[in-house]
Amino acid sequence: MPKRILRVNMDNLEVKFEDFPAGFAALGGRGLTSTIVEKEVDPLCHPLGANNKLVLAPGLVTGTLAPSSGRISVGCKSPLTGGIKEANAGTPFSQQLAKMRIAAIIVEGKHKGPEYYTLKVSMDKAEFSSADKWVGKGLYDTYKNLFKEYGKKVGICGVGIAAELLGASSGICFNDPEGLPSRYAGRGGVGAVMASKGLKFIIVDDTGAPGVEILNEEAFKEGAQKLRKALTTHDVTKPGGALNSYGTSVLVNIINEAGGLPQRNFSTGQDDRSEKVSGEVKAAEIKKRGGQRPHFCNPGCIIQCSEVWCKPGGKDPVGCLEYESVWSLGPNCGIYNLDEVGELNRACNDLGLDTIEAGGMMGVAMEGGLAEFGDGKKALKLMDEIRNKTPLGRILANGTAFTAQAMGVTRVPVVKGQSLPAYDPRAIKGIGVTYATTPQGADHTAGYAIATEIMGVGGTADPMDTSKADLSRNLQIATAAVDATGYCLFIAFAILDIPEGLEGVVDTLNGVLGSNLTVADVPGYGQSIIDVERKFNKAAGFTKLDDRLPEFFLKEKLAPHNTVFEVSDAELDKVWGP
């Protein structure tokens, strides 16, 4: 059975399986979502109207035995940025879809009435049922009940109350291996796009799935073995390494020590109270409470950076508290209490909110006077405004920029409308260049990966040096390529230092595709994805003037380094050229 596309028309609730176009054979994940969005979506359409489309696509090697490869990409025109969006997550859902040889689900049109639907996808059919009974309910209870209704082995993706409000900070929630609603394709308001169409859940049942077709078994096995070896031997990715021991939150103390951990809506870059919400403290607390650490977000992951945070006694599991979430809901709000951060993260998961956007929103809400910095209890009450669908809740659900405007706040940490993640660009210039110039809006993952040595990434590595165009461009290109494969970006740490690891990645791609790609082909592949995304954004009205950081990063010095973001506009424009 060849790969297929499942096209879902919400105008008339019709579904059909289509042949996967031959020209798309080498596309997966972000490569596929961005290509389909660019080809099929009018760049000038309203993101929440009938003419936008939502595309879900597992990566090229997702569903195989390749290690750490369970990512799924979600693409659309973003209601937050107004440009193209790709957000991705690690979840068993992606592996199930890939094993069913469904290369993409394309959701189009818009249901006319107020009803919401669940789409159940099996090997040979896809059927709608009413989802109205779940409207207004939190996702923790809802996912528990959905698994009871559809069986423990299905995969679930869905949207929550924030998306019902068509909030631009709503994400799409995928289940983790334990069934918790904790793995998010969070960014850019992709949840609102799904909800705008009247679609609340997609359930996948992979019973009878043939598995991913592998055209060259020998190349695939050899590649998977090379990558496995690299991941299990590299200090960062191996069992007992940084990610495995402390999770992504190991970065809290590191970035605070580097003077780049934004505090209280990007007011300073260092506050030693952040130590109380560090990865080290969290890991010790999880052990004491009976949570899980390490943990994998999808079967077959070697790195296992995930965890299950819970209340004492192992009660009320939340899921993973990622570095970005701990920062956004913690230090960025002046909150240095892990229990409060955990409950705010639980509220985000329950309501279907992107934690980065929600924390950014809370930071400007506090600056605007809706709560004092550090008041975790009031922050939770503000989350209830969203839960109760009040007018204030509608404002908050629309994210950082919208809330700042409503509250008269002028220090607004967004690029292209999307909230900045957990690294202050005044202390770490290179990531600031990526925030400014990625087609996605401020996004740390957009320029996260790959080796200077192997990929020919140029530029200096001094964080204070302002010549970062080459560095950022090449990181963005490499990241786009990784996002298409379905591999987790964290494999970059291993393939950065161990050339056989990168060879292994390319070998597995050749195994699945029956191709003869080499490491030298990777940059061109990544560039082609960026080109498609930039083409869409240009047609949507974006210019180089959108590739800028907010004014206050250029004017307001950040302690302890007491620097501003002084990368010139010319340097920013050099990233993508004229």
Add this chain to the structure above:
Amino acid sequence: MTILIKIFGNLRNKIKDVESDGALPLTIQINSEKIDRISDILQKFSIEKNETSHIFVNGVYAGFKKKVNDGDRVGLFSKNQALLYKWYFKREEDD
């Protein structure tokens, strides 16, 4: 010369005479004229170079030969905390 030292992760186990508060880093002030470089600090606490990952001096990613001065803040991270966007940082080995 007074230097503030933050010791993170497993490196805390190397410091025997300072009480640890859960998993929080140890914060130690040292007063010594014998400290000139990061390597002197490591030696003072019997920390081997290969037991460290990131080292910061006043928020700047530093190497073993980095000179330290009165009033500096030094952060020492353990080997199993190696997780930096290393392409964003360059080690300052010395002055």
